[in-house]
Amino acid sequence: MPTPHRSTTKSISAAILLYSLGSTTGVTAAEDKPASQAVKRMPTVNVLDSSLLTEERPVGPTKRPEWTSARRFTTTRVYIQRDPWEVGAATWWRLRHNRDGSYSSRATGEIEIGLPYRMQLDLYEDVRVDGSGRAEHQDFAAEIRWAIADWGKIPMNPTLYAEYKWVDNGADVLEAKLLLGDQIAGGWHYGINFVWEKELGGADRATEFQVVAGLSRTLIDERLGVGVEMKYVNESVTGSRDRPAQKFLIGPSAQWRITDRLSLNVTSLFGTNRDAQLQEFWFILAYNFGRSAENDPHAPKDYSARSSLRR
Secondary structure (H helix, E strand, C coil), X not given: CCCCCHHHHHHHHHHHHHHHHHHHHHHHHHHHCCHHHHCCCCCCCCCCCCCCCHHHCEXXXXXXXXXXXXXXXXXXXXXXXXXXXXXXXXXEEEEEECCCCCEXXXXXXXXXXXXXXXXEEEEEEEEEECCCCCEEEEEEEEEEEEECCCCCCCCCCCEEEEEEEEECCCCCEEEEEEEEEEEEECCEEEEEEEEEEEECCCCCCCEEEXXXXXXXXXXXXXCEEEEEEEEEEEEECCCCCCCCEEEEEEEEEEEEEXXXXXXXXXXXXXECCCCCCCEEEEEEEEEECCCCCCCCCCCCCCHHHHHHHHC
């Protein structure tokens, strides 16, 4: 077998040496690169917790749960319902069956307007109907409420409420409330209100202190909610402040989310003592005119359109 020529052997050895040096240099250069260049990090993606019910997902700048957008209780308010410049409307009807056998009712029209800084303005128009069916305009009222913090920042989400009522035939009325409410667990909601109301004129100058509360459970594809509501009223007039009338009523309530914007609330309270009415029935039909699709968990999301805008 012929012996390889010396020049050929030297050429092969030189090629191997050059290849080894090149490989070593490449590894060293890769090691010298900053970590930010060596590894490309994927952008952070916030994933919504799929375990949450739709009604519990946050909406609006305050991150309140969606269920607060439809008044859950008739007698009890929770937080604010409208984001800035959103508008809602409601029709109320309250029927009272008194202990003397008479009936009286009140119809109310309401406009809700969301304001910045966790505030909401509500305007009310009341018409009273007596037992004979005769109707008369009763009053006009303006209410402002202010949530102290974003939802979940303070336990029970305290909200301050003030209302002034211009009464046609009688003294004007000033009302103040502390609204509290939250979720207990999935599908369970509650609200508690402490209410002070004062007539600003007239002979009686009636003063009321109330505690109202509600508890509800969501059922049937988040369209139906059932629960219980209660109301305690301490009412006194000039000359008998030490002998106030005390009323306690309690009964079932239900809410039907007919659509994502339209809701119906019905509550029937029954008096449990002599001062209270035999029964107090509430009916509220409410409609939310607008919530931006970005903040509406029910609204379909067109991600393809958003992607095309970024290109």
